[in-house]
Structure formats: C-alpha cells, structure tokens
Amino acid sequence: MINSKLSDILGDEKVTLADMLDAREKRVSSQQKILTEYKMLLISFTLNIPGSVKKFPLAEKTFSEGKKLIVRQLKRHNINIVHERDNTSKTGYESFFAVDGNPVYIKKLMAEIEDCCTLGRIFDIDVLNRNGEKISRQDVNLGRRMCLLCGEDAHSCARSKRHDAEALIKKSIEIMTAYFNERFADICASCANRAMLYEVCTTPKPGLVDRANRGSHKDMDIYTFIDSTAVLTPYFRDLVLSGIKFCDDEPRQLFEKIRYTGMEAEDRMFKAAKANTHKGLIFSLGIICAALGYLFANNKSVDTGSILELSKQMTAKVLDDFSAITKGNANTYGEKLYAGYGITGIRGEAANGFISVKEYGLPVLKKLLGRGFSLNDAGSLTLLNLIANVKDTNIISRSDIDTQNSVQKEIKRLIELKGIENITIDEINETDNKFIQMNISPGGCADLLAITYMFCFIQSAVEDE
Ligand SMILES: [Zn+2]
Structure with a gap:
C-alpha cells in the first residue's frame, strides 16, 4: 500500500x-x-x-x-x-x-x-x-x-x-513499506498484549482478578483473562494497520472506520472468555493502537502526548450521544449514570484524551519505577491511586454511588496519610478482602492501569528500535 x-x-x-x-x-x-x-x-x-x-x-x-x-x-x-x-x-x-x-x-x-x-x-x-x-x-x-x-x-x-521501471519500483516500495508497517504493528500489538497480561497479573488488586484470587468475580479467573488476551492480540495489530491505512483521513473518520474491527474483537472475546473480560480495553486500547498507526504512517512522533491528543480528536464526538439524555429518558446503565451523576465512563476518558491515565496513572507508575519498585508493585499502587481519584462505573454498578464515594475517600485518605510509596502489601490485601466482602470490583480503573502499562511499554519499545 x-x-x-x-x-x-x-x-x-x-x-x-x-x-x-x-x-x-x-x-x-x-x-x-x-x-x-x-x-x-x-x-x-x-x-x-x-x-x-x-x-x-x-x-x-x-x-x-x-x-x-x-x-x-x-x-x-x-x-x-x-x-x-x-x-x-x-x-x-x-x-x-x-x-x-x-x-x-x-x-x-x-x-x-x-x-x-x-x-x-x-x-x-x-x-x-x-x-x-x-x-x-x-x-x-x-x-x-x-x-x-x-x-x-x-x-x-x-x-x-x-x-517497466515504474512497476518494479512500485513493487519494491510496497515490500519495504509493508515490512516496516507490519513490524510496527507487531511491536504495538505485543505491547498491548503485555499490558493486558501485566494488568491481570498485578497482585494484589482490590476486588479484581489477580494471581492470588478472583476478587469479587464468580465467572472469571486469571485464565479467563489469558484466553481473552490471546484472541485479542491480533485485533490490536489489525487496528494499528487500520490507523496506517486510513492515515490520510480525519481522526474522527478513523474512529468510525475501526468500529467494525472493534465489534469483531468483542465477539471473539465473548466466545473465548464467555465473560466480559476486556470490553472496555477493546475500546480504549483499540483507539490507542489505531492512533499509533496513524501517527507512524504520518511520520509523527509516537510519544504519549501525541497519542493522547490524537485519541481525543478521534473520539471528539462520542459524548454527543449523551447530550440528549435526561433523567426521564435514560435507559441503559451508562445513560443512567450520566443523567444522575454526569459520569461518562470509558467514553468520557477517551474523549478527554485519557486524562485519568495522564494525571493519576502514568506519573505514579513512572515515579515508583524510578524508585526501583517492580512493575507489579508499582502497578498495584498505581491502581490504588486510580481508584482514589476516578469514579469507577464498575464499582457503582455492583453497589451504588455512595459506596463508590466512601471507598474512594478511604483510599484517598490512606494515600494522603502515608504517601503512596509507603503503602504496604498487607494494607492492599486488607482493601482486597474488604472489596470482596462488599462484592465490588474497580474494573474501570483496572482498564486504566492496563492503558498506563501500555504507554510505559510502548515508549520503551519505540526507544529500543
Ligand atoms: Zn519478472
């Protein structure tokens, strides 16, 4: 091409x-x-x-x-x-x-x-x-x-x-371009795969599936996530290639053009995992992968800031769906959350350039990695910081807004009191037990942790090239 x-x-x-x-x-x-x-x-x-x-x-x-x-x-x-x-x-x-x-x-x-x-x-x-x-x-x-x-x-x-010479040079350019495009797509897809696996393996994670337990979930465990990750990886590769293919389109059009691949990926996920393991991530990591391909094909830098900005442009219209929603006509769970509390979930995250990842995810992960924390421990604490600052629709769906606010307040207080780097594994385990008792699970924040890992991995993979 x-x-x-x-x-x-x-x-x-x-x-x-x-x-x-x-x-x-x-x-x-x-x-x-x-x-x-x-x-x-x-x-x-x-x-x-x-x-x-x-x-x-x-x-x-x-x-x-x-x-x-x-x-x-x-x-x-x-x-x-x-x-x-x-x-x-x-x-x-x-x-x-x-x-x-x-x-x-x-x-x-x-x-x-x-x-x-x-x-x-x-x-x-x-x-x-x-x-x-x-x-x-x-x-x-x-x-x-x-x-x-x-x-x-x-x-x-x-x-x-x-x-004739033109046919030959065209073919040569096609071979060279395809090689570098596919190589870049492979690198991105392998980072997405790694980010998903790191997220589920990060232990402990309050209320979520991790290596120690299945949190508040009855229908999935760590293997469900591995199965889902395995089938999704090729779709993330396809989404990078879509970003490359449609690199002359407006970002909003690119978003329209990746919808179909996203829906196919969702079907594959449900077939492999028999549960909603990664629906939020198919949406958010999918946008990020397409953005990566788009920037690459346009010879732009694939730094975090550029990816976030492009994601924002791509999804600029996704919140339009919410504009006509009122308390009277709200039907779906997401619509009710918006009408009641102005919460826009993962769509809002994307439309705002993954602001929570930028403010509460990446800075904490980077700081802790810089201080010698392992990816697991830094990730575990980063998740805590995300829970403390982001309204998690998954917590609300299994409880109510008051419960979400109170657990959030409690974790925030702990972070303020001790400093994020001094929170112990025992303290996170305690929160895990509590979340399991309350049957709540911060799945939205888990997705944000995976995206945070993705940005961390993609930057080092690109620097290694
Ligand atoms: Zn020939």
Whole structure:
C-alpha cells in the first residue's frame, strides 16, 4: 500500500547509467582494498532498487535494517566482524564487512536473510572469498533469485527488460513499506498484549482478578483473562494497520472506520472468555493502537502526548450521544449514570484524551519505577491511586454511588496519610478482602492501569528500535 505519491517517496536525485558504472568500479576497488588489507572474506551489502533514484529515506531505513540483520545473523553464528565500512552516495548505500570463516557457510547464512526475511528481496548480499571471487547461490545449492513481479528468474527479467521501471519500483516500495508497517504493528500489538497480561497479573488488586484470587468475580479467573488476551492480540495489530491505512483521513473518520474491527474483537472475546473480560480495553486500547498507526504512517512522533491528543480528536464526538439524555429518558446503565451523576465512563476518558491515565496513572507508575519498585508493585499502587481519584462505573454498578464515594475517600485518605510509596502489601490485601466482602470490583480503573502499562511499554519499545 502506498499512500504518498511515488515522487514524494523517491525525491528527485536521479542517477545516470554512467553514474552506476562508475559506482560499480569504485565498489570493486573498495572491495579489493579491504581484501588486501584484511586478507579475509568480504561481505558486500547493497540494495537492489530498480529505477534511477537510489537514495531516499525509505531505502536508507531498509539499508540500516539490512545491516542490523546481517550483524545479528553473524553474531548468532559466532562469526567475528573484524572490519566494517559504509559508503553512501547518490548511487545508493553500500556496506562492507571483513569477516573470518568459511565462505560457503557464510554465503548460506547471507542467503537465508535474502530468502527468509520479506525485506530480503530488496537486499543484495555478496560474499567474496579471500581471492575476491564471488560465491554464487548455485555454489551453495540455492536457486537463482526470483523476480519481484512475475516470480521468474530475476536476471533474465532484468536482461530482457521485461517489466517497466515504474512497476518494479512500485513493487519494491510496497515490500519495504509493508515490512516496516507490519513490524510496527507487531511491536504495538505485543505491547498491548503485555499490558493486558501485566494488568491481570498485578497482585494484589482490590476486588479484581489477580494471581492470588478472583476478587469479587464468580465467572472469571486469571485464565479467563489469558484466553481473552490471546484472541485479542491480533485485533490490536489489525487496528494499528487500520490507523496506517486510513492515515490520510480525519481522526474522527478513523474512529468510525475501526468500529467494525472493534465489534469483531468483542465477539471473539465473548466466545473465548464467555465473560466480559476486556470490553472496555477493546475500546480504549483499540483507539490507542489505531492512533499509533496513524501517527507512524504520518511520520509523527509516537510519544504519549501525541497519542493522547490524537485519541481525543478521534473520539471528539462520542459524548454527543449523551447530550440528549435526561433523567426521564435514560435507559441503559451508562445513560443512567450520566443523567444522575454526569459520569461518562470509558467514553468520557477517551474523549478527554485519557486524562485519568495522564494525571493519576502514568506519573505514579513512572515515579515508583524510578524508585526501583517492580512493575507489579508499582502497578498495584498505581491502581490504588486510580481508584482514589476516578469514579469507577464498575464499582457503582455492583453497589451504588455512595459506596463508590466512601471507598474512594478511604483510599484517598490512606494515600494522603502515608504517601503512596509507603503503602504496604498487607494494607492492599486488607482493601482486597474488604472489596470482596462488599462484592465490588474497580474494573474501570483496572482498564486504566492496563492503558498506563501500555504507554510505559510502548515508549520503551519505540526507544529500543
Ligand atoms: Zn519478472
């Protein structure tokens, strides 16, 4: 999928045939120099970019990814890189690695990258022995490389100029773009998965399912949440890809376009878990995942502030549903809460850019992690802080607004008295027992804890890239 025009992606730094011949000559001389100096094998890495533009940001990203893959593959097989040299010019990107080892074995390792990684189709990884002779794919019993477009022998397609340059470059861009989009979607979905699992595993959690007990719930335990998380993870990946696909739309339109995937995810969740484990999170994490894809595809920063702001824009209209609701016509539970107390639940959270996560979740989690608390203990205390500050519709639904206010007040007092970091596990366990006796469960705050974890994980995953 290509959103931008070809010329926007490629730029206009064109090369001539003479430039390419000249570059090839220089490459051979660089190779010779390294071979003479190091008396070892040489891996020579270039990209196979059709057409007359060879140097552009997407190609650079692809090249740098290729280098990472080569270095990782060599390291994995204990092959030492003695020397590494890069060369960039308008004719493209080159890297040379002087390595020690068996040339046939190393050619096999490099061909694995070319054949097994989807981006590998864009790579040309040559292996030269100590005499500067190229080890061919045939030398390691591998077939010739296939044409990107028709699947026939790539060399004969190139020789006979079977395909026009634009079709070839379009296909190459499609391969490169899809690789990075899917990789980003995988990273986000794995963070969402981790956030959901961390949330349910965080122990103790008053009234909620955790590793010690099932809280105030009769119809679910930790395994119900694991089952639900497992089926939902691919949907979060799809939602990131939707954000990428619809990156030219207005944020509000994007929200409309992800509804269908969200409903499919809900059905899968009910089928797998036979309970409402993650309905709130399908909504909120779904918005966050789509926002992540949208920002990524528009080359914007995926920092927490940008995600929160975009989530707000996407859901700007969700509270419109509430505007005509009065005490007289309120039907559903959510409508009654709004009419009675102005509580808008998870929809209000999203429409306000997840303000509770921003104010009561993330700052506490970060502070505690900074002081050396484990993710579990920091999460447990962060949840307490959320309960103390957020009107939890799940608590109200199992009791009433007065009960919600009184438990909230009590936890708030404890935090003010001791300081959040000094609250002990025993004290949280006591609250857990109390919540279980009262049969209440702060499921709304549990969702906010999962979102808090999500922001924490996504930031470190992006920094690691
Ligand atoms: Zn072909």
